[in-house]
Amino acid sequence: MSSIVLASGNPGKIREIQAILQNDKILPQSQFDVAEPDETGSTFVENAIIKARNAALHCQLPAIADDSGLVVDAMNGAPGVISARYAGVGASDQANLEKLLLKMRDVPEAERSARFICVMVYLRHALDPTPVIAQGVWEGRIMHHAVGDNGFGYDPVFWVEQYQCSSAQLAPELKNALSHRGQALKILSQQLATR
Numbered sequence: 001m002s003s004i005v006l007a008s009g010n011p012g013k014i015r016e017i018q019a020i021l022q023n024d025k026i027l028p029q030s031q032f033d034v035a036e037p038d039e040t041g042s043t044f045v046e047n048a049i050i051k052a053r054n055a056a057l058h059c060q061l062p063a064i065a066d067d068s069g070l071v072v073d074a075m076n077g078a079p080g081v082i083s084a085r086y087a088g089v090g091a092s093d094q095a096n097l098e099k100l101l102l103k104m105r106d107v108p109e110a111e112r113s114a115r116f117i118c119v120m121v122y123l124r125h126a127l128d129p130t131p132v133i134a135q136g137v138w139e140g141r142i143m144h145h146a147v148g149d150n151g152f153g154y155d156p157v158f159w160v161e162q163y164q165c166s167s168a169q170l171a172p173e174l175k176n177a178l179s180h181r182g183q184a185l186k187i188l189s190q191q192l193a194t195r
C-alpha cells in the first residue's frame, strides 16, 4: 500500500477520499506540520497544483489537493477562486452569501446561471511535470433568498433544478453524489486506477 498526502486537514475530505482510494493510505498534511501556501493562482487548477506541490515537497510523498468554488455567469465568473473570501479575508459563509445576493439583486431569472467547480490534482512528486487533473462541475442557478440548513458556503442560494430545492436542502449523501467534489473525486480515482 502506498501513501499519498492530502493537502487538507479537513476530516470529511480525508474520509471521502480514503473511501474511494482504498489501495492507498491517505495521510492529512496536518500530520507533517506543513505550512499552507498562498493561493496565488487565478484559476482553480493553478491553486490546486500550488497546494499539491507544496504538500509533495514538504512530505516527500505523492500528493492530492483540491480547489473549489462558485462561478456565476452574470458576474464574469466571480467569486471563482476567491469564493471563500469573497466578502474579505476571514469572512463568514453568511457574509459571502449576502454579498453575492446583493450583487445579483437586479439580475433577471434568465441570467442567474452558475456552477460549482472542483479541481482535484495528483502529483507523483513535487517536480512532476504531468499532474493528473480531474474537474467536477455542478450546474445550478443563484436564488433570490437563502433557503435550507445543510451544507456550507453558498449552498443555501444554489438552486438544484433536478430536485427543485437549494443544495442546502439536500440530504448530505445526495449532495455528495451530485456535487462537483463527488464528481471530481470519481474522475480522479478512475484516472489513478490506471497508474
Ligand code: IMP
Binding pocket: 066, 067, 068, 069, 070, 083, 084, 085, 096, 116, 151, 152, 153, 154, 155, 179
Ligand atoms: P474549498 O476550496 O473546498 O475550501 O472551497 C472554497 C469555497 O468555495 C468555500 O469556502 C465555499 O465558499 C465555496 N464552496 C466550495 N464548495 C462548495 C459547496 O459544495 N457548497 C457551497 N459552497 C462551496
